[in-house]
Amino acid sequence: MSDSTIKVILSETKKRIPKPEELEFGRVFTDHMFVMDFEDGKGWHRPRIIPYQPITLDPSAKILHYGQSVFEGLKAYSSKEDDILLFRPEKNMERLNRSNDRLCIPSIDEDFALKALKQLLEIDKEWIPKAEGTSLYIRPFIFSTEPYLGVAPSTSYTFMITLSPVGAYYKEGINPVKIAVETEFVRAVHGGTGYAKTGGNYAGSLKAQVNSEKKGYSQVLWLDGNEKKYIEEVGSMNVFFKINGEIVTPALNGSILDGITRDSIIQLLKHWGIKVTERKISFTEIYEAYHAGQLEEAFGTGTAAVISPIGEFGWKEEKLILNNGETGEVSKRLYDTLTGIQKGELEDPFGWRVTV
Template identity: 65%
Template sequence: MEVQSIQVEKNTAPKEKPMTDQLEFGRAFTDHMFVMDYSDELGWHNAKIQPYQPLSIDPSSMVFHYGQSVFEGLKAFRTESGEVQLFRPTKNFERMNKSNERLVIPEIDEEFVLQALIKLVEIDKDWVPGADGTSLYIRPFIIATEPFLGVAPSRNYKFIIILSPVGSYYKEGIDPVKIAVESKFVRAVKGGTGEAKTGGNYAAGLKGQEDVAKDGYSQVLWLDGVDRKYIEEVGSMNVFFKINGEVITPALNGSILPGVTRDSVLQLLQHWNIPVSERRVSMQELADAHADGTLEEAFGSGTAAVISPIGLLCWDGKDYHINNGETGELSKKIYDTITGIQYGKLEDPFNWNIQVTQKAKVNQ
């Protein structure tokens, strides 16, 4: 598909933008969306930017019945000089194609959808908030739309990008959260869809999250589905532990999502010459490190919250306080560095940012 084939229909009745201090996560949406269709006969086609609006799809569309869908999450940021930039969007579209492969969804042209995203954000750039901690959340997703109740890959799909101005994901912000180790439910197993970003993985985690929330915990720490002792993710985030000066994160094993923020953290740690390893880590190892005083910090990483320090872990009824329940020095440094790069306050030595102010090669 040629980039020049994107059609643009401007919204003639713009919505009122929410007040910056009233932003919630994922509640408000901008004036426009990007939509593209797929059929076996035409491939990806009919690409257009149009006013944000409800979808009209058949009740028998396969996404409703067999869950064939993938999505991504990334952000655009307004710099101090007023420019708008995207943070590592190429990694998200690269990961989307890996999810597509697992869910038997047709591959997208990563460069094409990047240019479409740039154009979309450029059109809705006035929706990008400028206050500290705010950003424009970007949700690309693909759904199966063929009207058919047979269990098989769909022959029709929609690729859509919607935009949402957001504040902080967690009300605690960079303050440490309380986490409960999940012992009953499993998020994903190797060979399943855990390493793909698909809705079923998140639906599978809702019950565990709901149960621990009743006891005042922000999220659950997921263990592996086989031995039920090795750590995988925390909530919908990747997780890191600093033990005796070394930072450890669970190795990608087929059931863990390869997070873009996770990759950013690893690159930063290597850049700073801080010892870091990707390997299996068990809850017993954490408990032992806590007992001998070498468990120094723990934090989750993800697009929505960036870094979420863990101040307490509850495992088998016992509370493990980490760093006296305070935000660790390294956690804060990582958070400040990534957000500093995202907002253009710090140098970007990795070339992570893409300027939206660069003209996308798209005709209106």
């Protein structure tokens, strides 16, 4: 960092803070945002908190042509004592740098980024909603800005953090969602960018997402890119299955996102003494377990939804209905426990919770 002093320019006007019942996911943004720039030879510099506003880009900026960008997602909560709480934020900054490395973007100072985030939260803390199922979503992101059409890493970048008060990611909330198993398109392959949080991964997933929504499904379940056989992840979540009392989730293989909620769930299950296994698992195995009466639950995990029970899989022309479309016991316990830790309502035996 060539400059570690964060300049603050406060907004002269205040936007109306929406009521909890008005909140959707990612539609409304707070009064301020954090911005920092990078240039070759200068490094990261000019950190500032300024009023939320549009950005100006050169038409030839590399982000518009080659998609060199990364992002993160985490949440802030307000405790009953009005403390601002974060959940394992250092893991998000670590993962942001892993994504940076894959996309040839200069690394950030993780401690400084957390300092900037905390300062931004203090300024906009009145935006943190308190109602059940709500939170303040945090979106750190970096994009290339050099005005040059040559295919090479950019020499300049912008790092930003914006804040958005949100309700449930899925309209179903904690109620089970319907997931379509994708058999035509693939999300990622080994050696690609699947483990990075980069915009191109999500742009490439939209066609399958749109097709599945037309059939009444909330998301798609991606299979591996080579054989279209092994389960990888859901569009916005990692995925878990309860088979004969054992929790199984796909092992990280370079094309699956290393979810922070995923890691937290694995630790929580082991803490409870529940067997959890990370391994390759085909959807054929899930199909056979379902018809044998051994598939007891399935759920997705991610920052946006936290825990999302899965009530139905659509595979080829068949519908696999789980738990009569109701939330499973483990899914509910995990959701209640993790959100309780995040909001400061339950003991945190892991030291995950950070008070701003």
